[in-house]
Amino acid sequence: MTGDIALFVNPAAGRGRGAHAAQPAAQVLRDAGFSVRTVLGLDGDDALARAREAVSDGTGALVAVGGDGMISLALQAVAGTATPLGIIPAGTGNDFARTLGLPLRDPAAAARLTTGLLKGQGARAMDLGRVTSGTRTSWYGTVLASGFDSRVNDRGNRMRIPAGRFKYDLAILAELASFRPVPYRLALDDGRVLETDATLVAVGNGASYGGGMRICADARTDDGLLDVTVVGDCDRTTLIKVFPRVYKGTHLGHPKVTTHRVRSLTLDAPGITGYADGEPLGPLPLTVECVPDALRVLAPAASGSAPENPGAEPSASPR
Known part of the structure; x- marks a missing residue:
C-alpha cells in the first residue's frame, strides 16, 4: 500500500469541528509514517472532483473528516474502487461512523484506529445502497x-x-x-x-x-x-x-x-x-x-447493528 493518504476535509462540518478535527488526525497519520495531503474544495462539486482525482492518482486511502454529508461525498469517489475509506467523525449526526462503531468525539483516536488498520488487517468490505x-x-x-x-x-x-x-x-x-x-x-x-x-x-x-x-x-x-x-x-x-x-x-x-x-x-x-x-x-x-x-472501509469488523454510542448527540433531524 502506498504511504500517501488523502485527507478529505470539510472545515465547516459540525459548526467548525471539521477544521479542528483535521489537525490532530493529520498529525497522527504523519506520526505513523504516512504522507498526508489535504483535499479541500471550493464547493461540493469541486470537492468531489478533487476527491475523485486523488483516488484516480492512486492514494493509499481517502480519509474523510466531517459528518455524514462529507462521507456521502467521499462515497461517490471511492464506491466500486479498491481505494479504502477512512472516517474521522466531525459532524452533528455521524450516523455512518456510529454504524461502523468508530469513535465519535475523539479525532485522534479515530485516526489511530485508521492507521492501525492501514498497517495491519487493512480495510473490510461493506455493502452500499445505490440509488x-x-x-x-x-x-x-x-x-x-x-x-x-x-x-x-x-x-x-x-x-x-x-x-x-x-x-x-x-x-x-x-x-x-x-x-x-x-x-x-x-x-x-x-x-x-x-x-x-x-x-x-x-x-x-x-x-x-x-x-x-x-x-x-x-x-x-x-x-x-x-x-x-x-x-x-x-x-x-x-x-x-x-x-x-x-x-x-x-x-x-x-x-x-x-x-x-x-x-x-x-x-x-x-x-x-x-x-x-x-x-x-x-x-x-x-x-x-x-x-x-461495494466499499472498502477502515473500520472494526462488523458485529451486527452498531450499539448505542455513549458519546452520541441525539438529534431530532434526520440528517
Whole structure:
C-alpha cells in the first residue's frame, strides 16, 4: 500500500469541528509514517472532483473528516474502487461512523484506529445502497428517507434562523401541524407491489439516521439486503407517541409499522423528496438496490447493528 493518504476535509462540518478535527488526525497519520495531503474544495462539486482525482492518482486511502454529508461525498469517489475509506467523525449526526462503531468525539483516536488498520488487517468490505433517479446514480451508506422525515429536512433547509439543530426541532413541529400521510407505491424485488398510505418509508443499508434514530434498527451493512421500514397512516397523536421510540428501535413493534427486507425496490409518492445520508436525492420515484461489498472501509469488523454510542448527540433531524 502506498504511504500517501488523502485527507478529505470539510472545515465547516459540525459548526467548525471539521477544521479542528483535521489537525490532530493529520498529525497522527504523519506520526505513523504516512504522507498526508489535504483535499479541500471550493464547493461540493469541486470537492468531489478533487476527491475523485486523488483516488484516480492512486492514494493509499481517502480519509474523510466531517459528518455524514462529507462521507456521502467521499462515497461517490471511492464506491466500486479498491481505494479504502477512512472516517474521522466531525459532524452533528455521524450516523455512518456510529454504524461502523468508530469513535465519535475523539479525532485522534479515530485516526489511530485508521492507521492501525492501514498497517495491519487493512480495510473490510461493506455493502452500499445505490440509488437511480432518471439518469443520475448515487451511493449511500446509512438510510434513505422519504415522507415525514424528508419533509422535515426540506423545511429545515429552507429556514435561515435559528441556526443548528434547533432549526430542525422547529421544522418537526411545523410538519406535525400540517403533514398528512401520502399514497406510496413500492415495487419490491420479489414482484410484490405495495400501495399504501404512509407517513414515511425509510430504506436502510445501516440502522440509523438523525444522530442515532434507529429507524431501520435491524439493518446490517454486510448481508446484501436493504431493510425497509414503512410507518403507516398515522394521525399526529400516534406519530408523536411513536417517533421517540425510534431512538431504541422499539417502534418496529408498533402495529402501524411494517418492515421488509429486499435486494432492490422502487418507491414512488407524489410531492416527496428522497434524502440519503442526509443529502437530497431529488423527487420520487427512486430505484434503490443493495450492492454487496461495494466499499472498502477502515473500520472494526462488523458485529451486527452498531450499539448505542455513549458519546452520541441525539438529534431530532434526520440528517
